[in-house]
Amino acid sequence: MDEMRAALFDRFGPPDVLYEGTVPVPGIKPGEVLVRVHASSVNGGELHGRAGRVRLVTGRRFPQRTGLDFAGEIAEVGSAVTEPLKGTAVWGILPRRMGSMAEYVAVRPRQTSAAPAGLTPVEAVSVLAGGTTGITALRDKAGLRPGERLLVRGASGGVGSVAVQLGKVYGAHVTALAGARNRDFVHALGADEVLDHRTTRPTELGPFDVILDTVGTRHRDYRKLLAPGGRMVAIAFDPGHIGRSLGYILASAVHGSRRVRFFSGNPRHDLLAELARMAETGRVRPVVDTVRPLAELAAAHAALEAGGVRGKHVVRIL
Template structure:
């Protein structure tokens, strides 16, 4: 089958479309024919070699974390999912390889995909489970609270803006100048350019969702008493100070920075499906690329200024 591969760490140009065997599902797995995947920051870091202590030096390696597709085979021990189901989900933490024609996965990692949108559009949204966890579980965002979303036009940020409005919060989004109208269309009450709006000009917030990974200390000072800041990224150019600050903040001071690495399961995907089916959250697709252009998809993601997600279409 066709799959996105790379034989050495490096820039997007190391990626290519190659051939690997079709996986065989275990007794407790399903085989999914992948219609599309999205490009995520974690796989970009892995491809660039920034986490090589975890990914190792065995090549070729694969990319792709989330997926949307159709179940074509069901293991004998699987209960619930059926052949022909339209599903979405992610691979387990630490595993890449969904950018391929087929993938095997346990039912806990998937749920039925929303019915009212295409699978290509749907795959822009699995990162929405991160927004749900960040705002509902980690920050416990309440109606009427003031929410700041850094990176409001990105994959997670664009869902967080919509989710914040669905909860009933007052949403301020930071984005690039060209995306300000876009985040307003998503529901942001205020849209500010990150090139001109410094932390000192922003006021106070009850909840801050940081998808940028920089200037944690400056933004933490914007928290109102009882405020909560959730960081889902750290500074990849200077990671150690960024990580050290987040860890220290969990011990010292009343306004702690919460950090987590998503590993969504069935219930979260099912909840996200309900949000999408109700119309509270809609997919946001920047560009759809064919699998043969996997390098260009990574290159475009790294260039920044993204509106939603870059998608790689396999079938459909």
């Protein structure tokens, strides 16, 4: 087993720069495990990486890899690893690098947890990145409390669809912004109110105690909807105005009581394990939009860029 299939691209550009190629199977250090990947999902940050919008982070050396999250099983364990055992079903997110759209990934055990029992790898990975992001945003960054009013922008997407569910888990009244065709889908996730983002102006909304923004635009307009002491968590930037968006968020942390927070997730074992328990008990449900093989990753990227998504575009590796 010297080589494996992996998603690659040799230049920045549109989805069709992606292709299925071969790379060496990663070797593992004594403190690492080798995971046989069964499924991965497409996340917004991967679109920016492929298009070259964050090349200061990704660099310009090619070929480049893509993919952040994975669900699979332990294929090999390092000499210093006692748990998890070979054959254990696990899930996780790669730490600050791409490459999970491949047959194998090498990670430290603390970057994984046991996958949720009762879910297939495709179902599990559909809530993985969105769930860990949602828990960090709503519980840890915003401190969402029972009875508070939560607004979720982009409520039908990979993060928003899980965040709506988490908002109800945490006891909030959830207002969701999504496309009109996704109204019933988002209501079924538990949202108390679903509004069409195309026809609903920010001035018609509010006030809210917490706003989760997965869209990345109009931060200033939505911040005005916060009640005194309200908190807004942004997990996306407008790719055409990253500097302006970041500057505004930083300024909001200094001026006024209605603060905007931003973070880049890097979940560890305890957070992954907590989300797995939520998925096992049905408090968070799978949100699969489409399932494609690795060879059709370009189509998955194109579909996510086109918008109107309902949950996650999942890529089956195994």
